Amino acid sequence: MLELAILGFLYDAPLHGYVLRRHIAALTGHVRPVAESTLYPAIKRLEKAGLLVRATEPGAVAAPRHVLSLTEDGGRELRRRLAEPAQREITDENHWFTLLAFLRHLADPAAQAVVLRRRLAFLEEPASFFYEGDRPLAAEELDDPFRRGVLTIARATSRAELAWLRDTLASLDGAGR
Amino acid sequence: MLELAILGFLYDAPLHGYVLRRHIAALTGHVRPVAESTLYPAIKRLEKAGLLVRATEPGAVAAPRHVLSLTEDGGRELRRRLAEPAQREITDENHWFTLLAFLRHLADPAAQAVVLRRRLAFLEEPASFFYEGDRPLAAEELDDPFRRGVLTIARATSRAELAWLRDTLASLDGAGR
DNA sequence: AGACCATACCTCGACACCGATGTATAGCGT
């Protein structure tokens, strides 16, 4: 998820770590903050894998900056991760939102549609958080107001997302034809 | 999050690891599956911390079971984690839903209300995923259909949750008086 | 002059998590 965000931001323009950090904080920081001690090793990992290169520039304000840019391999890897996400990226909202934030980098509308359809299939599966045996329980069947809240909120999210998915898929299919 | 779920389920009734695993899978598994190799060490951690004890029983079907039950310390710890969650438990939906699933174990409506109000404060902060400088962008201002989707879905979730929070807080305040 | 904060990057130890793999019993279908 973090690596995807790094690759995604660098796809648009070269950035140095400090700015990259603020970009990532804006994107997902209010939900799940990213520590510096997580970001810098992640950058090194990607550099070691040849997905990005760094160019040292004299610091505009303070210490020297390492400006990071994607290599061709990095661009390919980003597109690969966007086109063939692991199942976790589809099901976990945090991962999924990060993926959506960069899905436009997948130039082909048909490839974008494939990804959206995987999310659609996941949302269309009948699944709850609470069960009676194997039967998923509806919000109305629960006494617990907090568990009822979970289901109410999840249902509202699901409804909104399904509507958006169907809309967007229709216009992607239109564009592909 | 995992530990909270373990403590939460055991608060209702003693269970052995295998059943516990299925309970957890039902609760959060469709979004974020939990590996056995994560669950068993987590159980050991909690046991070592004195939060639960195990009693070996001959297996009803196969291998012997280790039936886990909460200690008094375990119950106290669960209530402490429910009453004073870390900020991450408030902001990250995965964590938050797990917390909500067990919040009823906090017997005091006033204490439950305190937790809900923290989530309310978080949701009422103006925050987006995308910014122009410091200004949060609205869905309508984005060209990218996928980013627009993120905001559309997040807004629907937020709306539904705010309504539910205000409702539930009102009835908790009524019960507390 | 000193305190403080923002910029900019980095290391280290601790630890939670995961996939792969292993062990053992019992039941079902072929």
Add this chain to the structure above:
DNA sequence: ACGCTATACATCGGTGTCGAGGTATGGTCT
């Protein structure tokens, strides 16, 4: 008899993440 699945628990190596701490520069406030 054989394979497969479900029950039931466990270990191990690799790795991603975090908190705490460190280094250095330059600007603002008092």
